[in-house]
Amino acid sequence: MPIRPEHRHFYPIDWPQLSAVIRFGRAGGRCEACGRPHGQLIVCLDEGTWYDAEAGHWRTGRGRPLRRPPGLEALSRARLTVPILATCHRAHDTSLNGDKDLAAWCQRCHLIHDRPEHLRRRRITYLRRRALGDLFLGPYPVS
Template identity: 85%
Template sequence: MPIRPEHRQFYPIDWPQLSAVIRFGRAGGRCEACGRPHGELIVCLDGGTWYDAAAGHWRSGRGRTLRREPGLAVLATARLTMPVLATCHREHDTSLNGDRDLAAWCQRCHLIHDRPEHLRRRRLTYRRRRALGDLFEGPYPLI
């Protein structure tokens, strides 16, 4: 994922090279959480189930092999997607750039991991907007 210009200062100068080593050197071009391949078209179902063409079987959203193949009714909801790997900070701290602190995750796994942080920031944004509204526009109407 691209780095916002206002956050660029928090990343090391050699971030593009470090990111490539993590994604393609250590992870081998596959998500470390679910195993999805970088830049390849895959068939996905609702709930994260996907077809691993290299292995020839279906995998769960966590990358585990499914014991049973999905039924035909479920396959009607299938869609094609192309995962892109990103190097992510496990603890949301950009100053920690060690091998254990970074992970190569697809967009789905990255969003799942960041969900609590996104919810926390959303809650703060709503509270900030409400406070500014109270400060400058007065109390809200009782509708």
């Protein structure tokens, strides 16, 4: 995920190199949460289950092997996807760039981890818009 220009100053100068070391050096090109391979085409189901071609079996959304393969109905909804790894801050603090503070996650795992933060920001955005509406247009009508 690209860094927004207004947030670029929060990251160290060598962020591209640091990110590459975490994603491909330490993680070996696989998501550290679910094990999905970077840049490879995989078969994925709705609930996050995916087929690991290297191991030859299905995995859960958390990377654990499935006991039983999915049924035909689930396979009919399968889709192809190419996971891309990103280096993520575990604590949402860009000043913490130590080895334990960073993780190599695919988009799905990154979004799952960031969901509470995204919901918090969305709430603030809604409140801000409502406050601006009250400021310039007056109070909202009561329905």
